[in-house]
Amino acid sequence: MQFKRILVTGGAGFIGSAFVRFLLNSGHHAVIVIDKLTYAGDLARLEEVKGKYKFYKANICDKTKIDSILKREKTDIIAHFAAESHVDRSINDATPFIDTNVKGTQILLDASRKNKVGKFIHISTDEVYGEIPNGKFSETSPIRPNSPYAASKAAADLLVQSYIRTYKFPAIIIRPSNNYGLWQYPEKLIPLAILRILDGSKVPVYGKGLNVREWLYVEDCVAGILKIMNKGKIGEVYNLGSTQEGRNIDTVKLLLKTLGVSQKRFEFVKDRLGHDIRYSLNSNKLRQKLSWKPETKLAQGLRFTVAWSLKHKVWLKSKLKDINRLYR
Ligand code: NAD
Numbered sequence: 664m665q666f667k668r669i670l671v672t673g674g675a676g677f678i679g680s681a682f683v684r685f686l687l688n689s690g691h692h693a694v695i696v697i698d699k700l701t702y703a704g705d706l707a708r709l710e711e712v713k714g715k716y717k718f719y720k721a722n723i724c725d726k727t728k729i730d731s732i733l734k735r736e737k738t739d740i741i742a743h744f745a746a747e748s749h750v751d752r753s754i755n756d757a758t759p760f761i762d763t764n765v766k767g768t769q770i771l772l773d774a775s776r777k778n779k780v781g782k783f784i785h786i787s788t789d790e791v792y793g794e795i796p797n798g799k800f801s802e803t804s805p806i807r808p809n810s811p812y813a814a815s816k817a818a819a820d821l822l823v824q825s826y827i828r829t830y831k832f833p834a835i836i837i838r839p840s841n842n843y844g845l846w847q848y849p850e851k852l853i854p855l856a857i858l859r860i861l862d863g864s865k866v867p868v869y870g871k872g873l874n875v876r877e878w879l880y881v882e883d884c885v886a887g888i889l890k891i892m893n894k895g896k897i898g899e900v901y902n903l904g905s906t907q908e909g910r911n912i913d914t915v916k917l918l919l920k921t922l923g924v925s926q927k928r929f930e931f932v933k934d935r936l937g938h939d940i941r942y943s944l945n946s947n948k949l950r951q952k953l954s955w956k957p958e959t960k961l962a963q964g965l966r967f968t969v970a971w972s973l974k975h976k977v978w979l980k981s982k983l984k985d986i987n988r989l990y991r
């Protein structure tokens with residue numbers, strides 16, 4: 664059987680690496696990874712599949728390099744995960760978000776057109792819709808991003824849509840909800856909370872902890888992405904959410920219970936600027952048309968994540984200096 668050649672940008676990141684491991688562990692052999700290895704990229708995530716993929720350390724903003732990699736690799740499919748992904752960092756400085764998420768995506772799109780890539784899977788986010796106090800976002804809801812991160816991802820999402828319309832570019836857009844699970848960088852709520860507990864301190868909860876997120880276990884997310892990549896319709900948008908919604912305070916308390924520590928090991932801290940109150944996706948299109956459903960309930964996913972974290976304390980703690988600098 665001839666395998667399709669799949670190029671994964673951001674394959675050393677949290678979700679991208681889970682996607683690469685998923686592909687290689689299910690027997691797919693032609694995987695190429697491009698990653699700049701920013702603070703968020705780490706090849707330790709790909710250690711278990713070492714030698715089974717081809718790696719390029721490259722910045723997606725480097726047009727010459729991206730062009731030459733695409734020309735050489737003759738890829739059938741690109742799965743584009745590479746991004747600056749953290750809202751709090753985008754509030755501190757939007758510059759790398761515009762560079763990578765907007766400009767980098769445009770460079771990748773043009774290189775893909777030039778090299779006749781057959782399918783482009785664009786990983787967008789639920790945050791492009793903005794917040795929704797009640798109800799759910801469907802794929803046709805307006806794009807109203809609120810943070811600099813979300814605005815940069817919305818710009819990329821709209822660019823992809825413009826290429827689909829203008830050039831009949833063969834792309835599919837996926838908008839996942841909040842992911843959690845193994846190997847997530849401990850700047851995001853769940854791994855940060857675990858790191859703080861391991862470090863003997865308290866979990867910082869923004870505001871009064873009333874903001875709601877829809878938590879998707881990363882393995883379920885990559886299974887959904889693979890399904891859309893193989894069976895999704897070119898030119899379409901797919902929401903990818905779990906329906907496992909929770910207020911942050913409840914999610915943190917469930918996590919504290921899973922860790923077996925006191926329910927009081929958290930503190931309310933200054934709220935995030937412009938903090939979106941709630942994200943919630945209607946993912947019926949993916950469920951009904953492509954028969955995908957998440958397998959992992961939040962309580963179970965948190966148990967897996969905690970068990971993994973206890974085994975990978977050294978890796979988590981190796982990021983502590985960077986986290987203390989970010990949140991000082
Ligand atoms: P991450 O921050 O863990 O990983 C991003 C990866 O991209 C890193 O390996 C980094 O080194 C690489 N990268 C950054 N800039 C680059 C550049 N200029 N050139 C090449 N590589 C570069 O992010 P993640 O959480 O794995 O998110 C992956 C994608 O999914 C992103 O596009 C993000 O917007 C989207 N997304 C994430 C979530 C979530 O909850 N984490 C939810 C919805 C959508």
Ligand code: TDX
Pocket residue numbers: 748749750751787788789790840841842850851852853855867868869874875876911935
């Ligand atoms: O210390 C914290 N305390 C806290 O209360 C942190 C880091 C976060 N929070 C809150 C903010 C959010 O309401 O927890 C919630 C989740 O925060 P993050 O983990 O930073 O994720 P969020 O801002 O919701 O964005 C995530 O989901 C969509 C990802 O980071 C994005 O990449 C993705 O696109």
